[in-house]
Amino acid sequence: MDDKKAFQDYYPDNTAYCYGCGRLNEHGHHIRSFWDGDETVAYFTPQPYHIAVPGYVYGGLLASLIDCHGTGTASAAAYRAEGRPMGSEPPLRFLTASLHVDYLKPTPLGVQLEVRGRVKEVKGRKVVVEEWIVANGEVTVRGEVVAVRVPDEMFAKLLGEGGEAGKA
Known part of the structure; x- marks a missing residue:
């Protein structure tokens, strides 16, 4: 899937610093989401420092994967x-x-995680996405994201500031 652009690759530069999915955040997760038929998919391999207890992934990271894959899916669904x-x-x-x-069962460290999403609703400025994370062929996490479109006024302000918005 690396041969095509991820949803997050289309984000304007001034909005591409999110820790979870921002391609311009040098310390972030760099989540990359793609269409796979009517579903969306992203892959992420947790590192040893993403530990909760020995052998298992920290739950906050898993929530971040659901969060950022969900907002990326929402953007792609709105365009579609x-x-x-x-x-x-x-x-x-x-x-x-x-x-x-x-959190359905502990998610193991050291394996590639598959994050999947399915659009449940696109209505006005709101998109609802159901998601799940698969590790070693088993669903370990389920989630839902309700995402709202960034208001035009906020977007205009972000894009008009120039430079590296959100960068510390």
């Missing part, structure tokens, strides 16, 4: 619903309004 190509103007960028995560 409007019949527009990703990255076309005006930009469609989404933020989390609600994040729900259920």
